[in-house]
Amino acid sequence: MTSNILRLIQLQVMLLTLSAIVHGQSSGNDAGQPPEGWETAGYVIHQSIDIGYRVSEITGSQAMYDTLVDLRTGPRFLDQTLSMQSQNHDGLLFDNLSISSFGWGGDPNNALHVRFDKSKWYEFRSDFRRDQTDFDYNLLANPLNPPTSSPSIPVLSSPHSFYTRRRMSDFDLTILPQSKVDFRFGYSRNNMTGPSYSSVHEGTDALLFQPWNTTLNSYRMGFDFKPVAGTVISYDQFFDYYMGDTTWQLSPFAPALLPGSAGSVELGLPIDTGNKTPCAINPPATSLIDPGGTLTNIACNAYFGYNRYNRIRTWTPTERLSFRTNYFKWLDLNASYAYSDAEMNAAFNEFFNGLVQRSRTRQELVTGPGHATQISNVADFGATFYLPKHLRIVDSFRFWAFRIPETFTSTTTEWDVPGSGSCAPPTCSLLTPISGTTQSAATAFDQTSFNQNWKRNETDLVWDPSKYFGGSIGFRYGNRNFVHVNDFTTGDVDNIVVHEYTPLASLWAKPVTNLRIHFDFEHTNNDNAIVRIGPRKASQYRIRANYTPKPWAVLGGSINLSQASNDDFFTSYNWHNRNYSLTASLMPRPRFSLDLAYNYTSYKQRALICFNDSAASLPVVADAGSCEANGFADSDNPLLTNGYYTSNVNYGTGAVMFKPIARLTTNIGYSITSVGGQTPQFNVLQPFGPLQYNYHQPMGNLAIDLGHNLTAMGAWNYYQYGEKSFVGPTDPRYFHANNETFSLRWAF
């Protein structure tokens, strides 16, 4: 297979090169000129179509390839553009039309953009975007069944996976765009579908098939009214309607037979009999499942059936009034206010049939309506005052408040096996018929409220006295009031007020014509935090420089240092993200260019954590302190450690473009992402995964102008992903792949 592909590539390269040489010798140097277009019916028309075929050859983890690359073999409609422009701006239906699209035929990303307008009458734009996500990554959810279990059912790939497709469409029409009053109408649709898998816990964890289906329909309309020069008053009305129609049902993973030909039962994902999951082995049996496939402990946590429906309907009308004027020379003014009240209704229905050993539950039905309302008020105000001496004062104010009253009225009907204590045969088992259980029903009413009120104002004094230097100083003040009513009956309320104080400044300079340097910093002090790792202090320093010593040489560099902390004694949270970049783009000759870039990122995030872990051989456990002895009273989690994650990322890329002859363009390039990091290991089975890996992506392509508006192209992309750290009991997440794409482009 590989040799065939290589021969195909060699043949293609040879033919293309010969073709280019022949054409290059015979047709002079008219290549590279933009196509003239086609004039007809009063329009100038330009069009391009790029059709080809891609060959993908993957070695190693298909799941990782799908997660990171996901390009498959097959014919492709790679790219297309069409533009029509009325020569005299007097087209019948439109003066300008533009259509472009890419990625049709199976690529993970494809889009279509359509624009057309008729000068003063209307403007229309539409976008369609589709993306597919094939996500099957072992680290996010994997029970990591140990080999000591009997039976041992290793889980080599994540049972949680997503194969979703999202289709997004946007349509916007503006009528009379240049008039004193213009009107606009729009519609957007976002639909995500596809199979996926998750899990649920009812005594043990079962794999659920989750056919994803969500849709958001958005409608909008509004108008702009321009009463005087530089002044506009706008009104917009938005209607969003969200439909969540995803369902869940039991998916077989580890089935076992029941004794006496009583059918089969699903044991779920985690099989760890040493830790009595889904249940212990009853001696004299030595395995939970005997050689005949029959369950040896019939009082085991297991599933006969499970399904869940949660039909969500959310209706969100929003209206916004805004005002803008630069009517006065010394003042720009903006203001807007929006009011929104979202209504969410979720009809919930969950059915379980099986056995929950601990509670002796044989069957359970939970039903109930969930309801939430989000009332939002958003107001903003912006003003720029132009002062003498190249000074101006800029003020931005934003107010955002929402309150979300929430209720869930649930009715739980349980069918429990009579008796007390943990379920044990012969009186309680999976074989206990429903008719032998006791039915009980309970109704619960949860009423909570989630509210936030956030005001923020930033004032800056900006000074740009000359074209050589300038800068600004400013201050941002914030006031956030968070109220979370956890339980109205007990009065359990979290009320946190956070005041933010942020001085900020920036400087820019152009010491010589082609050099621009920019520096800015901000330092935030919060007197409180809503979540534990919410920063009480945060700062950012950025330096950027661009230098163009020659028209064909562009050099750039940047340093971006961000850090945050919460020095609370019980938290000791510390975070930083330090980033250093260099880039160079050189094109000394029209036939040669070189692009280089390098970036280094140092990332750290740590906080004190208490945890519960019996793996005494692991350093994080052996070296852990005592939470209680250090004043952290948490009986469930006695071990204290510094929970850290560090990551150092080196990213480099280089690309060379070379045109040996006018009709032949070649590119070669290479990029690498090298990741090295550290984090504590809590589980001996826990793979480190993305903590340390190299990701190589060399590439090459050539394009040959065949004349007659045709260009033949060949491209090769190579991907190699390899983890350097402990892989663990799952499949190695290594792959390398060759992708070759051959295409023909027709453009006029």
Added chain:
Amino acid sequence: MRIAGRHKLISSMSAAGVLLVWFLPDGIVAQNSNLTGQNPPATEYVGTDTCKTCHEDLYKKSFENTPHFKTTLRDGHGCESCHGPGSEHVAGGGDVSKIVSFKTLSKQEINTRCMGCHGTDREQRHFSSSVHAGNDVGCLDCHSPHHAKEAQYLLVQKQPDLCYGCHLTEKAAFAMPYHHRVNEGLIQCADCHNVHGTTTVRQVRALPNGDAPCYKCHADKQGPFVYEHVPVKTEGCVSCHSPHGSTNPRMLRVSQVNLLCLQCHSFPAQGPAGPAHNQATKYQACTMCHAAIHGSNASNVFFR
């Protein structure tokens, strides 16, 4: 009732505002129309046809086929809408000092001229208070009215390369293995940021109800939910995710989900209780059971 009243209030205010300005005396409008950032005409307009006598090539190739052609419609002045009245320039035999040349203007002056027309557009309303304007990034750093490489919006370069020219950190972030599909052409920087300014930090766009723009694509995470996960609503998605790109799956800020959860769920006295689960046993990722981690309508611990 109260909600309906609020809607009516806004509608009434809109109508009142429209009526108020509709009846503004014409004299005020005329009196102030020269104060919108454009210089009062010192010379006279000569018309686009006169400009074409010398600049026909530029007109044909770099003006007539651009959106700025609309300046010739209605009462517009075409070339002179931006370059000012040209009678002295013509009389001077093409003297460049007698007409507005953008090469000689400061960024602020250029911005003021552009905003004279574009300042009322919804996208550019906050430009004068934007981070870009405050740091000497002007209209012509990103747009070229006559020599645009990207026809739409007359950009000097396509997104995202245009943005990457200064924002090198972000360029590297989008090159990481897990990233939003900006380089693939599916989304653009301007989908999440309004480069012309907002009243939010980092010039991040907001949905009409104030929520983060993330929910335009990730609609299932927006809610409202019966049980909200606090950081999702108060800190935003960036509490757990790196929005541009990450070396970790799902663009998480750390490589192990459990560590991320434990960093908040550790001390009951401080906030949410920590898990009682033995990390050494089966629990590889908290999200295996707490599957509805972005918010739930049926479980206050986000099981379903």
